[in-house]
Amino acid sequence: MNKTQITIKDIARELGISPSTVSRALKNHPDISQYTKDTVNNYAKEHNYKPNTLALSLRMSKNNTIGVIVPEIIHYFFSSILSGIEQVANLDGFNVIICQSSENYEKEVKNAEALIATRVSGVLACLSKNTTNYDHFQDIIDSDIPLVFFDRICIGINTDRVVVDDYAGAFTAVEYLIQTGCKRIAFYSSPFHLEISKNRKNGYLDALRKYGLKVDESLIKVCDTREEAIIITPEILDRSDRPDGFFAINDHCAAGILYACKLAKLLVPQDVAIMGFSDGELAKACDPMLSTVEQHGFEMGKHAASLLLDKINGNTHGQYTNKIVKTNLIIRGTTR
Amino acid sequence: MNKTQITIKDIARELGISPSTVSRALKNHPDISQYTKDTVNNYAKEHNYKPNTLALSLRMSKNNTIGVIVPEIIHYFFSSILSGIEQVANLDGFNVIICQSSENYEKEVKNAEALIATRVSGVLACLSKNTTNYDHFQDIIDSDIPLVFFDRICIGINTDRVVVDDYAGAFTAVEYLIQTGCKRIAFYSSPFHLEISKNRKNGYLDALRKYGLKVDESLIKVCDTREEAIIITPEILDRSDRPDGFFAINDHCAAGILYACKLAKLLVPQDVAIMGFSDGELAKACDPMLSTVEQHGFEMGKHAASLLLDKINGNTHGQYTNKIVKTNLIIRGTTR
Numbered sequence: 256m257n258k259t260q261i262t263i264k265d266i267a268r269e270l271g272i273s274p275s276t277v278s279r280a281l282k283n284h285p286d287i288s289q290y291t292k293d294t295v296n297n298y299a300k301e302h303n304y305k306p307n308t309l310a311l312s313l314r315m316s317k318n319n320t321i322g323v324i325v326p327e328i329i330h331y332f333f334s335s336i337l338s339g340i341e342q343v344a345n346l347d348g349f350n351v352i353i354c355q356s357s358e359n360y361e362k363e364v365k366n367a368e369a370l371i372a373t374r375v376s377g378v379l380a381c382l383s384k385n386t387t388n389y390d391h392f393q394d395i396i397d398s399d400i401p402l403v404f405f406d407r408i409c410i411g412i413n414t415d416r417v418v419v420d421d422y423a424g425a426f427t428a429v430e431y432l433i434q435t436g437c438k439r440i441a442f443y444s445s446p447f448h449l450e451i452s453k454n455r456k457n458g459y460l461d462a463l464r465k466y467g468l469k470v471d472e473s474l475i476k477v478c479d480t481r482e483e484a485i486i487i488t489p490e491i492l493d494r495s496d497r498p499d500g501f502f503a504i505n506d507h508c509a510a511g512i513l514y515a516c517k518l519a520k521l522l523v524p525q526d527v528a529i530m531g532f533s534d535g536e537l538a539k540a541c542d543p544m545l546s547t548v549e550q551h552g553f554e555m556g557k558h559a560a561s562l563l564l565d566k567i568n569g570n571t572h573g574q575y576t577n578k579i580v581k582t583n584l585i586i587r588g589t590t591r
Numbered sequence: 592m593n594k595t596q597i598t599i600k601d602i603a604r605e606l607g608i609s610p611s612t613v614s615r616a617l618k619n620h621p622d623i624s625q626y627t628k629d630t631v632n633n634y635a636k637e638h639n640y641k642p643n644t645l646a647l648s649l650r651m652s653k654n655n656t657i658g659v660i661v662p663e664i665i666h667y668f669f670s671s672i673l674s675g676i677e678q679v680a681n682l683d684g685f686n687v688i689i690c691q692s693s694e695n696y697e698k699e700v701k702n703a704e705a706l707i708a709t710r711v712s713g714v715l716a717c718l719s720k721n722t723t724n725y726d727h728f729q730d731i732i733d734s735d736i737p738l739v740f741f742d743r744i745c746i747g748i749n750t751d752r753v754v755v756d757d758y759a760g761a762f763t764a765v766e767y768l769i770q771t772g773c774k775r776i777a778f779y780s781s782p783f784h785l786e787i788s789k790n791r792k793n794g795y796l797d798a799l800r801k802y803g804l805k806v807d808e809s810l811i812k813v814c815d816t817r818e819e820a821i822i823i824t825p826e827i828l829d830r831s832d833r834p835d836g837f838f839a840i841n842d843h844c845a846a847g848i849l850y851a852c853k854l855a856k857l858l859v860p861q862d863v864a865i866m867g868f869s870d871g872e873l874a875k876a877c878d879p880m881l882s883t884v885e886q887h888g889f890e891m892g893k894h895a896a897s898l899l900l901d902k903i904n905g906n907t908h909g910q911y912t913n914k915i916v917k918t919n920l921i922i923r924g925t926t927r
Contacts, residue, residue: 320705320708320709322688327670328664328670328673328689329667329670329671329674331665334663334664334665334670335665337664337691338665338693341691341693345698350690350701350702350705351690351691352658352688352689352690352705352709353664353688353689353690353691354686354687354688354689355673355677355687355689357674357677362681365686366686369656369686369688373656373688373709481872481875507872510872510875510876514875517878536817536843536846536873537872537873537876539817539846539850540846540873540876540877541876541877541878542853542877542878
């Protein structure tokens with residue numbers, strides 16, 4: 256017991272390569288060169304390396320816990336997803352533990368490390384806004400822990416994914432604004448490196464193009480909170496060519512635009528129409544209530560948990576599923 | 592390795608007593624009778640019982656993780672508390688994992704078991720509405736895992752606690768309604784076995800008494816969601832002796848009352864004044880914005896995490912702290 260066991264991290268440090276590479280080399284993964292495999296295997300043999308995955312999984316095999324990495328639980332959409340995850344997981348006898356990345360890459364990395372250390376049975380993850388490096392997710396896979404992405408997914412890693420049909424949701428929403436008389440529609444988005452932003456922007460642009468409306472780049476802003484919307488909207492409303500419609504990437508942002516319009520004594524929806532995205536208690540608390548794109552977070556959570564449980568229970572055969580959850584347009588008081 | 596080790600649960604089952612009793616008997620706890628201690632110790636010796644706490648804590652000692660059991664993250668107040676917890680915990684190098692009880696006792700028990708199995712460094716807990724048995728929390732303590740309660744606390748278990756000053760918050764809120772002209776004030780509460788409900792009701796009753804207003808039991812209702820408030824309020828507004836003020840136990844409920852008043856063509860705050868409790872995005876999305884009692888969830892989370900970290904780091908000397916977080920009255924548009 257006192258003899259120190261050499262670990263994958265020790266081997267990685269000694270050979271100057273990443274732990275994932277060591278792990279994959281030991282598993283004879285096709286992406287790793289024969290030279291690296293030989294080097295790693297020889298070093299491991301010389302130093303009496305023993306994989307402890309089996310021991311770990313034996314001793315923790317009954318933890319039956321799913322870990323979820325989520326940006327911010329304060330958003331209704333994410334907490335709805337979590338409710339859907341819990342429902343499916345609990346029915347199958349699994350507990351759910353939740354880690355917040357708080358939209359912070361470093362924290363997301365620590366969340367991933369903690370879930371690996373806890374030996375959870377599987378991980379469901381939604382990227383933080385700032386994440387552009389994905390090694391910590393590869394580490395989860397390399398630790399033989401099944402991984403499924405939802406909502407903000409990672410294209411570079413082979414996993415199951417569940418996404419909202421962002422393109423169609425955005426297209427339908429903007430088309431509705433146009434069909435009810437809007438001619439200059441602003442778009443407030445999350446940062447554009449995120450897939451959801453790209454897809455919704457494409458939906459927005461294609462709807463404008465379909466109806467022959469000119470794209471005005473000065474009406475496309477990175478703004479996805481109520482506070483930011485309250486700050487940046489007055490300047491836009493003050494222009495002589497102010498927009499007559501807003502499409503916001505979430506309801507918090509739409510609520511901020513509504514507040515700014517009221518302050519500017521503009522009538523909603525007569526002077527300015529506003530469309531949100533998400534749908535939750537906040538949308539219904541606004542007056543007029545927000546027109547919005549319902550995202551079915553609960554359904555998304557259920558699909559993500561089902562895909563993960565299939566993997567945990569070995570009911571898949573190596574292929575990856577890309578599940579798309581449809582959206583619904585909900586027309587209330589902020590559109591004509 | 593193949594020989595099955597006897598556990599505390601095995602001993603408990605064999606002797607027909609609870610695992611907590613076995614655990615405390617083995618630790619020579621003063622609450623356990625000498626007879627039980629002898630029985631447990633003899634049985635343990637005969638069957639070669641070995642405590643595995645040391646082995647577990649050695650192998651997991653670096654997990655540096657705090658577990659939080661919370662009723663529903665969908666509520667702004669709880670997610671604010673979690674933000675405060677994360678801030679303090681992360682500064683001290685701890686991760687936070689969150690388990691939702693979904694206001695369900697059985698799930699709360701499973702959450703506690705999962706956190707014990709994960710060997711977290713400490714637990715922060717807020718009771719579900721339906722919890723009236725607290726053995727699962729005693730199990731956490733008996734597993735040598737520090738425990739701190741916040742918001743909805745358990746009186747029967749000796750731990751540190753952080754609570755909102757519910758009595759003073761409610762008293763001040765109702766006093767304000769009276770001072771601005773309300774004479775018949777309804778109170779919508781969570782179930783009355785919860786400490787927060789008892790304390791806020793006492794604040795409400797004492798404010799009425801101070802100003803010589805009669806208590807009308809028919810104006811005190813168990814109702815703490817927007818949906819319920821929308822259902823039950825029309826009947827109350829329809830009475831000839833309808834209330835001229837409402838004090839709601841949370842902002843969701845207050846938003847539902849506001850909605851019902853608008854439907855009934857009553858002016859808020861002229862005909863009916865409404866006071867919530869919590870303060871968050873929802874309160875500001877309402878029109879008029881909700882007057883409410885700010886609970887400082889973020890501060891509460893910071894205090895709870897600090898108390899827990901003190902215990903984890905051994906900076907306490909056996910005494911228990913009862914921290915009370917003050918509230919603030921926030922006057923906006925739904926009161927005169």
